[in-house]
Each structure stands twice: as structure tokens, then as C-alpha cells.
Amino acid sequence: MTQTTNDQPTGRATSGAVVPVLAFAGIVVAVMQTLLVPVIKDLPQLLNTTPSNATWVLTSTLLSGAVATPIMGRLGDLYGKRRMLMAGLAVMVLGALVSAVTSDLLPMIVGRTLQGFAMGAIPLGIGLMRDMLPREKLGSAMALMSSSIGVGGGLALPAAALVAQHTDWHTLFYGAAGLGVLSIALTLLVVPESEVRAEGSFDLLGALGLSTGLVLFLLPITKGGDWGWTSGTTLGLFGASAVVLLLWGVLELRLKAPLVDLRTTARPAVLFTNLASIMVGVSFYVVSLVLPQLLQLPKSTGYGLGQSMVVAGLLVAPLGLTMMFTAPVYARLSAKYGPKTTLILGMLIIAIGYGAGLGLMSAPWQSLVISVVLGAGIGLAYSSLPALIVGAVPASETGAANGLNTLMRSIGTSVSSAVIGMVLADTAHTVGGVEIPTLHGFRVSFLIATGAVTIGLLMALCLPKHRPAAHPHLRAGSEEDAGLERADREPSEQALRAFRGRVLDTDGTPVARAKVTLIDRRGRQAGATLSAADGSYALAVPAQGAYVLAARADGHAPLASSATHTGEEGPVDVDLSLPGETVTA
Numbered sequence: 001m002t003q004t005t006n007d008q009p010t011g012r013a014t015s016g017a018v019v020p021v022l023a024f025a026g027i028v029v030a031v032m033q034t035l036l037v038p039v040i041k042d043l044p045q046l047l048n049t050t051p052s053n054a055t056w057v058l059t060s061t062l063l064s065g066a067v068a069t070p071i072m073g074r075l076g077d078l079y080g081k082r083r084m085l086m087a088g089l090a091v092m093v094l095g096a097l098v099s100a101v102t103s104d105l106l107p108m109i110v111g112r113t114l115q116g117f118a119m120g121a122i123p124l125g126i127g128l129m130r131d132m133l134p135r136e137k138l139g140s141a142m143a144l145m146s147s148s149i150g151v152g153g154g155l156a157l158p159a160a161a162l163v164a165q166h167t168d169w170h171t172l173f174y175g176a177a178g179l180g181v182l183s184i185a186l187t188l189l190v191v192p193e194s195e196v197r198a199e200g201s202f203d204l205l206g207a208l209g210l211s212t213g214l215v216l217f218l219l220p221i222t223k224g225g226d227w228g229w230t231s232g233t234t235l236g237l238f239g240a241s242a243v244v245l246l247l248w249g250v251l252e253l254r255l256k257a258p259l260v261d262l263r264t265t266a267r268p269a270v271l272f273t274n275l276a277s278i279m280v281g282v283s284f285y286v287v288s289l290v291l292p293q294l295l296q297l298p299k300s301t302g303y304g305l306g307q308s309m310v311v312a313g314l315l316v317a318p319l320g321l322t323m324m325f326t327a328p329v330y331a332r333l334s335a336k337y338g339p340k341t342t343l344i345l346g347m348l349i350i351a352i353g354y355g356a357g358l359g360l361m362s363a364p365w366q367s368l369v370i371s372v373v374l375g376a377g378i379g380l381a382y383s384s385l386p387a388l389i390v391g392a393v394p395a396s397e398t399g400a401a402n403g404l405n406t407l408m409r410s411i412g413t414s415v416s417s418a419v420i421g422m423v424l425a426d427t428a429h430t431v432g433g434v435e436i437p438t439l440h441g442f443r444v445s446f447l448i449a450t451g452a453v454t455i456g457l458l459m460a461l462c463l464p465k466h467r468p469a470a471h472p473h474l475r476a477g478s479e480e481d482a483g484l485e486r487a488d489r490e491p492s493e494q495a496l497r498a499f500r501g502r503v504l505d506t507d508g509t510p511v512a513r514a515k516v517t518l519i520d521r522r523g524r525q526a527g528a529t530l531s532a533a534d535g536s537y538a539l540a541v542p543a544q545g546a547y548v549l550a551a552r553a554d555g556h557a558p559l560a561s562s563a564t565h566t567g568e569e570g571p572v573d574v575d576l577s578l579p580g581e582t583v584t585a
Contacts, residue, residue, distance in 0.1 A: 018129075018192075019137075022128060025085065025183045025186075026121055029118045030153045033152075037157060038164040042169075048104075061112045063214070063218055065117070066218055068088070069120050072087075073406075074202065083193065085191075088117050088119075089118055090184060091114050095114025096115055100173035115176070119410070123403040123406050128191065140331035143326075143334075143386075146382045150284060151321070154317050154375070155317055157317060164309070200256065206248065206255065213244040217238070222418060225418060225421055260404055265404065269391065269464050272459045273463065274408045275408075275456075277408040279453055282413070282449065283354070285420070286354075287316075287449070289421075291367050294367065295307040303438075305363070315368050315371065316371050319374060320375065322379060323378055326375070326379030334384065339391070340463045343463075346380030346384060347377065347457045349374075349376055352373065354374070357446050358446055386405065394519070499572050502576070503516065503551055503575075503576045504535055510535025510536075514553035514576075518549060519547060519548040521547070527540060546562065548560050549574060551578060559577075
């Protein structure tokens with residue numbers, strides 16, 4: 001049977017400024033995570049509160065960011081990723097202004113909570129890139145976006161230290177608000193809205209369940225050191241989080257349009273990527289906690305390096321800069337070997353960096369070397385994660401899937417903060433009534449990071465084997481073509497319930513290795529294949545109904561064609577013409 005359809009482009013022209021503008025948004029959001037690091041020890045005095053209460057200024061941002069990231073990703077899939085990106089940035093600006101005008105604890109916590117909502121910018125930016133960019137540019141673009149969380153955090157340290165040393169500390173929040181406004185304006189002017197949408201409605205009950213479970217889980221992690229790890233409060237919250245998240249999982253599996261598609265999340269490519277992400281998050285945060293303290297401790301301790309706050313920040317800043325410059329290197333390596341290999345390579349470099357760091361703690365220049373090596377490894381690892389996720393989920397779930405992956409990194413940093421904080425506290429010695437971290441504590445922290453990245457390496461080795469493309473220039477930088485069915489079989493081998501046809505140029509010339517994707521009514525990928533040498537393709541239909549056949553190939557404009565299969569009529573013939581109209585067979 002022949003199906004005649006109308007087509008339209010699946011992508012749209014974008015300016016070359018889209019990638020740097022989205023990466024800038026990611027950097028701005030990441031700045032919020034390290035904004036107060038230079039004044040952490042002074043917060044109790046600045047807010048006129050106890051040290052235990054002052055930690056809520058940091059914990060609140062962590063919790064709200066963890067909750068908002070997967071939710072904003074799903075909202076972006078449903079209602080527009082650009083729209084949700086700007087909404088998150090606007091909430092961040094509001095929160096920064098609230099914090100800028102107060103020195104009281106409660107309003108400060110409210111402001112910092114609002115600032116955490118912008119953490120969804122990272123997965124939303126990755127989703128926008130997937131929807132708009134040609135595949136040859138996608139790998140390096142997503143790598144830069146994924147690394148922006150480390151770039152922003154690394155660059156913010158010296159800048160925030162400089163501001164905190166020479167001006168009122170509230171200036172930090174005014175600066176953050178200004179960066180947020182600039183990011184919103186640039187996004188509005190340069191970044192177009194994506195036309196890709198997921199079908200269905202927002203899972204409000206699922207959002208509430210996930211939010212509750214995450215808060216119950218992360219709260220004892222961040223406050224367990226104050227409450228006691230074996231206290232009734234800590235253990236009770238961990239137990240409650242397990243119950244809530246279990247019930248939430250049961251709910252999500254029963255819904256047609258869940259907040260998080262757990263079946264997709266359980267795929268090996270997604271599951272092991274997320275588990276590896278936790279370990280990368282752990283390893284990333286250890287260096288951010290240890291090196292600034294080692295550099296600023298006085299030389300009179302016998303191991304402190306006696307540097308000022310600003311100099312310490314400058315020596316750690318190459319961590320973020322190296323991550324940024326690693327993005328184009330990742331793109332080349334991934335195009336040749338695949339993101340699984342680059343993830344493994346990145347983790348090996350991280351392990352080498354921490355291993356060498358055990359003996360490189362006696363001079364400031366050694367901290368610089370550690371920052372550069374770890375920045376290269378973390379940059380490769382962070383760059384690989386979105387490519388692995390994007391290659392394993394449908395386009396309509398990109399925002400939610402990358403949001404969950406970003407959440408896994410946040411859980412890793414939270415665990416790292418709690419564990420390393422406990423280690424440094426337990427190994428500290430008291431001088432003049434003040435607890436001073438010891439060199440032994442710093443080295444134990446590096447060993448923990450090495451152990452975490454080793455576990456992550458094992459997770460990466462469990463990822464499904466990458467299948468190389470037949471020709472290098474045909475490999476998507478994001479590896480989204482990984483796992484495609486090859487269309488080199490005879491038509492008789494295809495299922496009778498299928499769409500089949502040929503992909504042709506406007507002059508009727510067959511287009512080989514064009515990617516043809518089958519998308520169902522919910523916006524989910526139902527199948528994908530590459531056209532054969534004669535342009536032929538065939539895609540089995542999982543169920544009767546209306547579908548979209550999306551086709552794209554190098555040198556041609558993409559198109560999307562609607563087609564319907566009744567489930568009883570046998571194969572439906574649909575020839576696809578690039579870049580013109582669909583041709584009736």
C-alpha cells in the first residue's frame with residue numbers, strides 16, 4: 001500500500017552563537033554552586049547564627065537544584081526547552097536579589113533555594129542543542145555544555161574570592177543577578193525555541209513524589225555530620241526516602257506519561273552511565289574541597305602552603321579552564337572511538353591525577369599540576385555523559401533524561417561533600433581551640449576519590465559495546481546513531497507490519513545511509529534504521545496508528561513525514577525525498 005504524506009523540516013537554521021550562549025547559561029548557573037565558598041567560614045558571623053544553621057545556606061541550594069533538575073527537564077520536553085531555560089534563570093535572578101538585600105538567615109535561605117532552580121539549565125541546554133544542531137557539531141557542543149558546570153565552578157572561585165576580599169559580600173549576589181539577566185537577554189536574542197515536543201501532560205504526582213524522596217535522601221547526607229550518622233533522625237530520613245522513592249517508582253511504571261521513564265532509565269546504556277555519573281561527581285568535588293584548604297593553611301602547620309584566598313582560587317581555576325578546552329579534544333576522540341572510550345579514558349586520567357596528587361602536596365605549583373590533570377580527566381568524563389544519554393533515549397525525552405543524569409552528578413557531589421567533610425573533621429587536630437585539617441586527611445580524601453573513580457570505571461566498562469560507523473564522517477558526534485538497525489537486509493526479512501520505501505534525492509538519486517527514525521504519537525522513538533546503498537529502508541511498526549517518519553542525511557535538509565498504519569494491511573510504502581516533498585511510490 002502507498003502512503004502519501006506531507007513533510008516539513010525537523011530542524012531550523014541557527015546562528016553560530018547558539019552554542020556559546022547556552023554554554024554561558026550553564027556557566028552562570030554553575031557559578032551559584034561555588035559563589036559562597038570564599039566566605040563559608042565567615043557565614044555564622046555574617047548571618048548572626050550558629051555554624052550548624054549557616055550550613056542551610058548551602059544545603060538549600062543543593063536540595064532545590066536536585067529537585068528542580070529532572071522536573072525542569074520534563075517541563076522543557078513538554079512545553080519548550082528555551083522557555084523553561086529562561087524561567088529557571090529568571091527564578092535564579094530573583095533569588096540572587098533576595099539574598100543581596102538581606103543579612104538574616106531565613107530570607108537568605110529562601111534566596112539561595114530560588115537560586116538552585118536554575119540547575120535545570122544544563123540538561124535543557126543539551127536538549128536544545130540536540131534538537132537544533134547538525135550532528136557533526138553536536139558532539140563538541142554537548143561536551144562544552146556538560147563541562148560548563150565545572151568551568152563555572154572553577155572560574156567562580158578566584159572571582160568570588162577577589163570580590164569577597166575587597167568589597168561587601170552581598171556584591172557576590174548582585175553580580176550573580178547581573179550575569180543571570182545577561183544570560184536571559186542573550187538566550188532571548190540568539191537561541192530559537194525547539195519544535196520538538198513530547199506528548200502527554202505533566203506528572204504532578206510524580207514530581208511531588210520524586211521531590212519528597214530526594215529531599216528525604218539528600219537532607220541526611222548533607223546534615224548527617226551534624227546530627228550523627230547513626231542518630232534516629234538520620235536513619236529515619238534514609239528509611240523514609242527509600243519507602244517514598246519505591247512507591248514513586250511503582251507509580252511511574254503505571255503511568256503512560258511519567259515524569260521519568262524508568263523503563264528507559266533501566267536500559268544498560270542509561271543505567272550504567274548514570275551510575276558512572278555519580279562517581280564522576282564524587283571525584284570532581286573532592287579536589288574542590290581539598291586543594292583550596294591545603295593552599296590557604298598557614299606554613300606554620302608544616303604542610304600548609306600559605307597562599308591568599310585569591311591566589312588559591314587562581315591556582316585551582318585551571319581545573320575549570322582545562323575542562324572547557326577539553327571539549328574539542330573530546331569531540332575528535334569520540335568521533336573516532338565513541339563516548340564509552342572517552343569516558344573510560346577520562347576516568348583513567350582522573351585516577352592518575354589523584355594518585356599522583358598523593359605525593360604532590362608540598363608546593364603551590366604542584367596544586368596547579370593536579371588541577372590541570374584532573375581538569376582534563378573530568379572534562380573528558382563529563383563530556384561523554386550527555387552523548388551516552390542522548391544516544392540511548394528518544395529526542396522527546398532528552399530534557400528529562402539529561403536532567404536525571406545531572407541529578408546523578410549532584411548526588412555524587414553531595415555524597416562527596418558529606419564523606420570528605422567527615423574525613424577531614426575526624427582527622428583534624430586542634431590548635432588554639434581551632435580544628436585544623438591534616439595532611440593525612442587530605443591524602444585519605446584523595447584515596448577516596450581514587451576509589452570512587454575506580455568504581456565508576458567498572459560501571460563504564462559495563463556499558464554496551466560501541467559499534468563504529470562505516471565511514472568516519474557519518475558518525476554523529478553525540479553517538480545518537482549508536483544501535484541503529486542496518487537496512488541491508490532483504491525486504492522479505494522485515495516484518496509484514498512495517499513502513500518501507502526508498503530515500504531519494506530531489507533528482508531521484510538514491511541516498512545511502514540516511515537515518516530514518518520512526519516516532520510514535522507520544523513523540524517517542526519507535527525505531528530507527530539507515531538506508532541501504534540503493535536508498536531502501538524498512539521499519540517494523542510496533543502497533544497500528546499514526547506515526548512520523550523523520551529522515552536526515554549529510555548534505556540534505558531534514559524532513560518529517562506523517563504516515564498511518566492500520567496494522568492489517570501489510571507493509572506501507574513511503575518514499576522519502578530529501579530535501580523536497582515526499583514522493584509517492
